[in-house]
Amino acid sequence: MSRILIINLVRFVVLVLLQVFLLKNITLYNLSTPYLYILFILLLPFETPNLVLFALAFVLGLTIDAFYDTPGLHAAACTLLALVRVFFISITVQKDGFDNEPEPTLSIMGFRWFFTYALVLTLFHHFFLFNLEVFRIDEIGYTLTRFLLSSVFTVFLMLVSGLLFFRKKERK
Amino acid sequence: MRNLLIFITKYNAFFLFLIFEIASLIIYIKYNSFQKASFINSTNRVSSSLYARADEFKGYLSLKEVNDGLAKENAALRNQLRSYKYADTLAKRTVNDTIYKQQYVTVEAKVINNSINKRNNYLTISRGTKDGIAKGMGVISDAGVVGKVVFVGEHLAIVQSLLHKDSRFSAMLATNKEIGYLEWGEDMDPHKGLLIDVSNNAQPKIGEAVVTSDLSLFPAGVPLGKVSKLNAKKGGGFFLNMEVALATDFSKLEYVYVVINKFAQEQNTLEAQEKKADE
Structure with a gap:
């Protein structure tokens, strides 16, 4: 239990620092900006109570907002992400399988499941984030391009980090 | 229940x-x-101290460019020194010049947080109310206009960059003084702006300088950029819109100057009185 707590705490700090000091400065052709920090919410254990899940998503969003100078923007997007996560997991994962599959990581759940999971959740998060940030209909074409290309970038980084921390023995 | x-x-x-x-x-x-x-936001203690650390480190990486810029500026300022000019008359006495009263003073500030890749960009600078900074003051760099102060803390202030969807500065063409507005373009290129609502009889040329007008919160004549394309896609009607290559390189900002207008208060009180009189 305490091991899970520490792992997630470290993950939180590392992802926030990575996002704020490295990824914030990366933009490809003014179009593609990665928001890798949402990986923290994606990788929370399956049995996380909903209250904790939503509170953590909200706090993570506000932390990112503090550095991006956009109070509420990332918090709103992360809260939506938490809801999509709850729905996605309740549809695709058997409840009794939780004992030997504690966390939705790439090495435990396999490539196909993790890829769909990351893609769907990232698309929801980014779509909401970009449209709330711009909030103008007349720029919709440009916003959609940014949203799609950024999603591709984010999912790519998620898969790379999943493979980096791939542990084979966990798969039974 | x-x-x-x-x-x-x-x-x-x-x-x-x-x-x-x-x-x-x-x-x-x-x-x-x-x-x-x-x-x-980033004036709070935790994020500002973290940003200050990261910035200290980044400062080392760009020391060379900053040095070059400062040296250039030093040279320009030195040229204005009286001792560098040839005295035309023999009688030398100091005259208290009462014709010119200093209207604008600048305060130098270090940029400790900056972004260029969002739709709405802000900068955090290292000067606050302690140094006489107030909301609404203009911010320039040695190259040109940077933005407008929107929030002031005791030691830090947040500047709404020109790269922001609500940023709009009164500008004019340098040669014929035709007035328009400068905005950031929709395609989020940090080197491009749009000069809009210029009257139809202005005949702009490519490469013509665009500077701040007398109506802006800056001293007139601060460079904004150069006209780079005559017909911007958004436009038509009774006004000309054109694309402007911005003078300031926002990705490399290290030091900026906050422009304090000494007559701002007087102007605001007068304009408020006039508004009241209208009602």
Whole structure:
């Protein structure tokens, strides 16, 4: 239990620092900006109570907002992400399988499941984030391009980090 | 009542979602008036000290360019020194010049946080109320206009960059003084701006300088950029719109100057009186 707590705490700090000091400065052709920090919410254990899940998503969003100078923007997007996560997991994962599959990581759940999971959740998060940030209909074409290309970038980084921390023995 | 509780616990995810989503949207909407949510931005203690650290490190990486810029500026300032000029008359005495009264003073500030790749960009600078900075003052760099102060703390201030969807500065063409507005373009290129609402008889040429007008919060004549394309896609009607290559390189800002207009208060009081008289 305490091991899970520490792992997630470290993950939180590392992802926030990575996002704020490295990824914030990366933009490809003014179009593609990665928001890798949402990986923290994606990788929370399956049995996380909903209250904790939503509170953590909200706090993570506000932390990112503090550095991006956009109070509420990332918090709103992360809260939506938490809801999509709850729905996605309740549809695709058997409840009794939780004992030997504690966390939705790439090495435990396999490539196909993790890829769909990351893609769907990232698309929801980014779509909401970009449209709330711009909030103008007349720029919709440009916003959609940014949203799609950024999603591709984010999912790519998620898969790379999943493979980096791939542990084979966990798969039974 | 019991049924209601069962209903709520069964769909608890949705209700939690509603609570947190509404909370964050309230914060987000209030943020439009900026000050109200000022505790969640980069002037707060934790994020500002972290940013200051990271910036200290980054400062080393660009020392060379900053040095070059400062040396150039030193040279320009030195040229204005009296001792560098040839004295035309023999009688030398100091004259208290009463014709020119200093209207604008600048305060130098270090940029400790900056972004260029979002739709709405802000800078954090290392000067605050302690140094006489107030909301609404203009900010320039040695190359040109940077933005406008929107929020001031005691030691730090936040500047709404020119790269922001609400930024709009009164500008004019340097040669024929035709007035228009400078905005950031929609395609989010940090090197391009749009000069809009210029009257139809202005005949602009490519490469012509665009500077701040007398109506702006800057001294007239601060460079904004150069006309790079005559017909911007957004436009038509009775006005000319054109693309401008911005003078300031926002990705490399290290030091900026806050422009303090000494007559600003007087102007504001006068204009407020006139408004009252109109009512």
